[in-house]
Amino acid sequence: MxxxxxxxxxxxxxxxxxxxxxxxxxxxGNLLNLYWGRKLPDGDVTYILKEFRGGASFxxxxxxxxxxxxxxxxxxxxxxxxxxxxxxxxxxxVLTYDSCAQVSGKPALSGLPAVYAEADGEASSxxxxxxxxxxxxxxxLKYTVMENLDVLTRSVxxxxxGSENLNLTNMLSASVPLPGNEYDILHxxxxxxxxxxxxxxxxxEATTRVESRRGASGHEExxxxxxxxxxxxxxxxxxxxxxxxxxxxxxxxxxxxxxxNSRLSIGLNPxxxxxxxxxxxxxxxxxxxxxxxxxxxxxxxxxxxETIRTRVCRGYWRDRxxxxxxxxxxxxxxxxxEEKLMAIVDEARKIGVELFVLDDGWxxxxxxDNCSLGDWVCNMEKLPCGIGGLAKRVNDxxxxxxxxxxxxxxxxxxxxxxxxxxxxLHVDGRARTEARQQLILDLSRKDVQDYLIGALSDxxxxxxxxxxxxxxxxxxxxxxxxxxxxxxQNETQHRYMLGLYRVMEEITSRFxxxxxxxxxxxxxxxxxGMLYYMPQFWTSDDTDPVERLCIQYGTSLxxxxxxxxxxxxxxxxxxxxxxxxxxxxxxxxxxxxFGFELDLSKQTxxxxxxxxxxxxxxKEVRKTLQQGQYxxxxxxxxxxxxxxxxxxxxxxxxxxxxxxxxxxxxAIAHRVRMTGLDENARYVDQETGETYSGAALMYVGLxxxxxxxxxxxxxxxxxxx
Ligand code: DGJ
Numbered sequence: 001m002x003x004x005x006x007x008x009x010x011x012x013x014x015x016x017x018x019x020x021x022x023x024x025x026x027x028x029g030n031l032l033n034l035y036w037g038r039k040l041p042d043g044d045v046t047y048i049l050k051e052f053r054g055g056a057s058f059x060x061x062x063x064x065x066x067x068x069x070x071x072x073x074x075x076x077x078x079x080x081x082x083x084x085x086x087x088x089x090x091x092x093x094v095l096t097y098d099s100c101a102q103v104s105g106k107p108a109l110s111g112l113p114a115v116y117a118e119a120d121g122e123a124s125s126x127x128x129x130x131x132x133x134x135x136x137x138x139x140x141l142k143y144t145v146m147e148n149l150d151v152l153t154r155s156v157x158x159x160x161x162g163s164e165n166l167n168l169t170n171m172l173s174a175s176v177p178l179p180g181n182e183y184d185i186l187h188x189x190x191x192x193x194x195x196x197x198x199x200x201x202x203x204x205e206a207t208t209r210v211e212s213r214r215g216a217s218g219h220e221e222x223x224x225x226x227x228x229x230x231x232x233x234x235x236x237x238x239x240x241x242x243x244x245x246x247x248x249x250x251x252x253x254x255x256x257x258x259x260x261n262s263r264l265s266i267g268l269n270p271x272x273x274x275x276x277x278x279x280x281x282x283x284x285x286x287x288x289x290x291x292x293x294x295x296x297x298x299x300x301x302x303x304x305x306e307t308i309r310t311r312v313c314r315g316y317w318r319d320r321x322x323x324x325x326x327x328x329x330x331x332x333x334x335x336x337x338e339e340k341l342m343a344i345v346d347e348a349r350k351i352g353v354e355l356f357v358l359d360d361g362w363x364x365x366x367x368x369d370n371c372s373l374g375d376w377v378c379n380m381e382k383l384p385c386g387i388g389g390l391a392k393r394v395n396d397x398x399x400x401x402x403x404x405x406x407x408x409x410x411x412x413x414x415x416x417x418x419x420x421x422x423x424x425l426h427v428d429g430r431a432r433t434e435a436r437q438q439l440i441l442d443l444s445r446k447d448v449q450d451y452l453i454g455a456l457s458d459x460x461x462x463x464x465x466x467x468x469x470x471x472x473x474x475x476x477x478x479x480x481x482x483x484x485x486x487x488x489q490n491e492t493q494h495r496y497m498l499g500l501y502r503v504m505e506e507i508t509s510r511f512x513x514x515x516x517x518x519x520x521x522x523x524x525x526x527x528x529g530m531l532y533y534m535p536q537f538w539t540s541d542d543t544d545p546v547e548r549l550c551i552q553y554g555t556s557l558x559x560x561x562x563x564x565x566x567x568x569x570x571x572x573x574x575x576x577x578x579x580x581x582x583x584x585x586x587x588x589x590x591x592x593x594f595g596f597e598l599d600l601s602k603q604t605x606x607x608x609x610x611x612x613x614x615x616x617x618x619k620e621v622r623k624t625l626q627q628g629q630y631x632x633x634x635x636x637x638x639x640x641x642x643x644x645x646x647x648x649x650x651x652x653x654x655x656x657x658x659x660x661x662x663x664x665x666x667a668i669a670h671r672v673r674m675t676g677l678d679e680n681a682r683y684v685d686q687e688t689g690e691t692y693s694g695a696a697l698m699y700v701g702l703x704x705x706x707x708x709x710x711x712x713x714x715x716x717x718x719x720x721x
């Protein structure tokens with residue numbers, strides 16, 4: 001069991017293959033975090049407590065203690081992980097140790113996405129119960145070690161065991177002290193069409209907040225934050241990382257105390273979420289996934305990738321090879337007819353595409369983005385045979401059929417809105433702020449959830465639909481609900497997420513073989529919460545391959561390539577105007593779930609031949625691309641090249657992908673050094689037949705350029721001899 005409890009000392013040692021996490025209950029009943037880091041033989045590090053207690057201080061000793069669940073009013077002045085206001089109007093909460101229980105396996109979190117175990121032996125769980133004697137607040141701290149995946153999960157369940165209401169205003173999922181302040185921080189910042197840019201800088205002296213208040217995890221930040229030792233590179237250095245398995249507003253933060261110790265926290269964003277906890281009620285926080293790596297960023301990403309790919313993503317498609325698709329969005333936008341679509345399908349079939357996806361514009365009277373969201377009825381003027389008829393034509397052509405929805409939205413110009421103007425998030429008496437000329441359905445309401453489950457089920461059961469693109473194109477402004485009591489209004493954002501998760505759970509279990517791909521104006525809700533319901537996500541609306549190098553590279557810090565939608569689009573690119581070769585576009589899209597997003601019926605024979613070759617290659621190597629081990633090799637944020645490699649799970653196949661931004665005349669060929677290969681094995685280049693030792697590929701490197709022309713690329717396929 002990777003959890004040891006020294007009950008006489010009240011010491012808890014949780015450990016994975018390479019990390020330890022040590023908790024201790026002091027003589028006053030405070031639960032303290034003594035250590036998170038490289039694995040220890042046993043967890044007894046209580047000797048470090050002296051350092052927190054000794055020395056003169058203006059503050060009480062509580063200000064120094066490394067609390068595992070800091071609260072308010074005890075003398076600790078950092079950010080509280082739990083803050084509960086009682087009916088006397090104060091937040092003082094003194095949580096002390098009550099009991100603990102060890103559980104084999106991993107209990108599910110009701111209504112929330114979370115890491116799961118498929119067999120009890122995969123996971124060991126511990127629940128530590130703390131209690132406030134005065135208010136009756138009970139905190140159950142839930143930990144699970146996924147031993148093989150080498151990760152720890154952490155969440156908190158809060159119960160009102162008293163007789164008066166409590167108003168929860170901070171409910172963080174994890175908050176861990178770290179010794180000293182010699183660290184860098186790392187997070188993924190961005191915006192629409194430039195998601196998940198890697199930001200790294202010193203932790204500094206002040207608090208840093210990485211957050212969303214938008215009612216979605218957002219384009220701007222990802223619910224992920226890491227603290228690194230300054231020497232950290234891809235292959236060395238110590239990394240402490242947290243990921244929130246949640247799709248709504250969040251807060252991740254680092255603090256540096258006046259004692260020059262640090263703390264990393266993650267959870268719901270207290271600015272936009274509080275919760276009224278009546279006597280007897282419980283509140284479950286989202287789950288945080290904690291990763292420690294002593295082997296730099298590669299070690300961190302491996303743990304995230306394996307956990308997300310195999311124990312966050314679920315269902316029929318989790319381990320299946322994902323189809324090559326063609327999506328009509330950038331090919332036609334709203335301007336399509338059945339014949340135009342079928343012309344694309346015909347070309348798609350010829351080059352080996354397996355799935356055709358009809359994007360926005362098929363329903364109501366939607367010819368622009370100004371109407372009809374909510375009216376999920378086929379526009380028979382555009383598609384005279386209906387969705388069922390079109391799906392049949394696509395199937396007859398030999399492709400599967402997929403359909404776009406934006407289920408959470410409602411257009412003011414829609415029959416649904418005319419019938420139910422109160423079904424959107426709004427505040428009576430105030431204007432309803434529109435974004436992309438649409439409003440958001442109030443999914444905190446059960447009647448709205450039920451309507452949505454019914455409306456989607458109708459469309460999905462009446463046509464042969466094998467894939468759904470679930471889009472979401474605006475964030476919450478008036479995030480309040482007409483159906484809630486005034487004292488519960490600030491719960492709306494989180495209640496919305498719980499409602500959304502209920503709808504998604506219901507729809508994905510009613511249609512278990514449908515492949516769902518999440519989307520939010522590109523990658524605006526690319527998070528582990530969504531991936532629990534939908535195993536892939538549209539990475540970005542920016543399909544320019546040069547931009548995509550950074551977007552996909554940044555995304556890969558946390559999320560495995562099999563979760564990233566990546567499509568070949570037109571040149572010049574619609575977002576940037578940049579012209580690139582067809583092959584480069586294919587080679588970049590090969591770094592994720594491969595597809596096309598351009599009018600295949602209008603491409604030159606040469607480009608179609610390149611497309612066909614690319615599809616053939618993808619089909620040959622996609623098991624390796626989607627289920628193998630991915631490693632970043634060269635960073636496009638800092639250099640002229642980008643490179644990454646995939647190694648199949650049996651380690652026999654290796655795919656090296658190398659990209660060059662600008663060419664340089666009269667240069668010596670650039671060499672990419674690979675990693676994690678078998679030093680003594682021989683690897684054969686499948687194109688040239690040349691063989692190399694693993695050691696040479698790793699230490700000498702493989703020449704890949706300088707390639708002639710800007711924005712060029714090479715895909716090199718190697719097999720172990
Ligand atoms: C935003 C998505 O990211 C696009 O791919 C496309 O589906 C549009 N919405 C359709 O409105």
